[in-house]
Amino acid sequence: MPNTDHKTQTLESVTIRFAGDSGDGMQLTGTQFTNTAALKGSDLITLPDYPAEIRAPSGTLYGVSGFQIQFSSEKVYTPGDAPDVLVAMNPAALKVNLKILKTNGIIIVNTDAFKRRNLELADYQSNPLEDGSLDGYQVFQVPIMSLTRNALEDLSLSNKEKDLCKNFFALGITYWLFTQSLENTLNWIEGKFHNRTDMLEANQLALKAGYSYALSTEMFATSYSISKAKKRKGRYRNVTGNEALALGFITAAKLTDKELVLGSYPITPASDILHFLSKYRHFNVKTFQAEDEIAGIGAALGAAYAGAVGITTTSGPGIALKTEFMGLAVITELPLVIVNIQRGGPSTGLPTKTEQADLMQAIFGRNGEAPIPVIAAQSPADSFWAALEAVRIAFKFTTPVLLLSDGYLANGAEPWRIPDPSELPAIEVTYASDAEQFAPYKRSLDTLARQMALPGTPGFEHHIGGLEKDESGNVSYMPDNHDKMVHLRADKIERIREFTSHPAIDGPEMGELLLVSWGSTYGAIYTAIEQLRKEGYTVSWYHLRWINPLPGNLENYIHNFKTVLVPEINLGQLSKILRMEYLVDVRGFNKIRGLPLSTKDIVEAAKSYLKG
């Protein structure tokens, strides 16, 4: 990196947000920044934030697509509440994101887009670059589009094609600002555009031009550097939550020496799992893009019955459709993992936004007494481990398992410490081996799992199905048998508690305030707890892994606090469950904005109880 007279200041952590039109390539720009920062050794978490429309009319407020990343020399747990730097490609992107920007934050704007038409589309009465409304921020006005065109003037491309490269120009500026190397992105462009050498050259030129522009115009007085994060030794790569789930399921199939069959129907924000898995045919992954959500789970259940690792992936509306099959999986007691990447509801709701409002649906949303264990992933990389654990329990207890993730975890990325395959936990699968003693609903005394036998095994022919059965697998409408089977199915799920590790309480076992949480709020609450403790408060925290069954040790703590506070992105669903289970007057902190909870809000909510 060329050295100039500029100062380089070292920061602990920075949050940067790229924002532009849906077609401006902001997700790509953000991903490139992420990978480059990760390679430099930063810890990070990302938050893609984009509209459901693929290409909303350009320049509009609802067409704004954003990508936020917090990168740091310390471990980070959230994508950052408020950005330090905003890259705004047009007025709409500025307007939508200005309110969350830190005071005195850096704004890099593409002035070429601040023309009358775009200002009108963004509902600006006057040009914010001229009317003083950006006072209090460090504004850097860059005609990104015309500079990109200038940089590419020797290339025989249309202006439209040249304009497609402007995001790389903007990226180049940020690379200079944060002393990042261009190499990773140059290589990526080379691989991506190897079939279009003109665009390859154009994008590389644009990136370099942006970098050189920042360097030579001395637009910034200071550039910033983030030291390498002190992380556990090992090899790392960035994964999104959906990617980590896919990796987890492939791994689980390998560990059980089985094929992986995914039955799935495209739905945002779960489709990426289908996309990832469909690339891995050489791992004996059979992806089946079904005709609808129902067939997706049906095929997965059929495959599970015939001996594969059966998985179905969807989001809330898809779960609604799969519900009847989930009941069949419960009564036939087959190992199956159902993944719900929760999004804003009800109905179609907010397809690309995050929410935690499907918890009640997961635990209770079926006809009859149909208990299903529910596990929640807590971070993008953790999704890998949640997938392994879900498959392990599905087989050990011959049961469907619901795995909850959400839009934020699914699309958010963080570094994943790559495990050594030989150190992964074993996944046990047991089949009946004595044909004389076999009956499909005979059970293990430990786990209450039923005996399984795969079709194709001689001497074990049997029937299963949605009608109530007795132990032999024959249909039975006898009152006592039904009562017994209903209890057995419920008791079996309760037994899972004895075969799973329980989270440890973080902080004292009694005191003024206990936070209880689940799923993707982990990062924001972690950071909030850290901050509260820095400020001298004493606070305890318990983050759930399994929500059904609840872990055994929570009972030991939950009664020991003056206040139990549950932050959730719903109207208090875990709160209700905890009240019901433990008869504790749980308080909720609930914001349902389609976004992760902010650390600041959680800190404030906690303080309001700590003061009293």
Place this chain on the structure above:
Amino acid sequence: MREPIINKAQFTAKDLAGEDIRWCPGCGDYAILSQMKKMLPKLGLPKENFVFVSGIGCSSRFPYYLSTYGFHGIHGRAPALASGIKLANPDLKVFVITGDGDGLSIGGNHFIHLCRRNIDITVILFNNQIYGLTKGQYSPTSEQGQITKSSPFGSIEPAFNPVTMALASGASFVARSTDREQKHLGEMLLRAAQHKGTSFVEVYQNCVIFNDGAYSDITDTKLKKDNLLIMEQGKPYVFGQNSDKAVNWNGNKFEVVPYNESTKSNNLFTHDEHGLRATTEFVLAGLSEQPDLPTPIGVFRNEKRDTYEALLEKQIEFVKQNKGEGRLVDLFNEGHTWTVD
């Protein structure tokens, strides 16, 4: 994939008895079960390789009545379960047992997509033109005008023709039979089961309780010969009390012509299950919907086409050849990685 070895089965029809049968006395389902039991040993497959999958309805109780592997699913969704079973283990011989309500109403979407994909599954649809298990509502194959519990003034809905649906959806083997023509039924079941790809047999089946006599025109001994046409490969469509009539394609439509020694040698249209054109195939499927034309039974279509699972296996092999057998260590270390010391 295992090839059928004829007459090597180690079991007989008697070994196939399952749970106690709970169909109504006189139900047409008994005949289908009986022919199925006779047919299965002929496939030369071991008994443990048979899997019967069903949805909901009277017909869908079928798997319980056989001592093979059986999966009684949920309403209309048997094709989805069966597809998953076949994906996970292509060596299994998988049957879907369904009815007109289960297969064509609630399960219509799954049915057409199964046919389209050509997964090697044999679908037997018991068509009694009524909802039996819910006690007598009209079904998607009930005749327009039919009086049922839910249509006391007559159904105003036109009926589906299951064979037409299977043909249009791309099933590679499509046949029709009836519960009364036992030998014919047995033969259709055998041929469907031996076919590689999605095979479909519509069985006209009498519901003695809620729709008795729905098929009397082709079951009544007096009427039958004038109304039932048994299609045979390479032969003209001959029917009638004394086999004295034939259905002939005049280039535009099917019409009845006299059939006797003198007309025999005329250039009559002959049946070809391997290559009927869409025009004749579809008109044939709905032949009896036209006045004075008989109801054809037999094989409408029998074509060789790659099965879904064969194409999938081929693709897996192809990717393995290019990328090698997948190893976790490679999977984990894909893309950009970095080391922290």
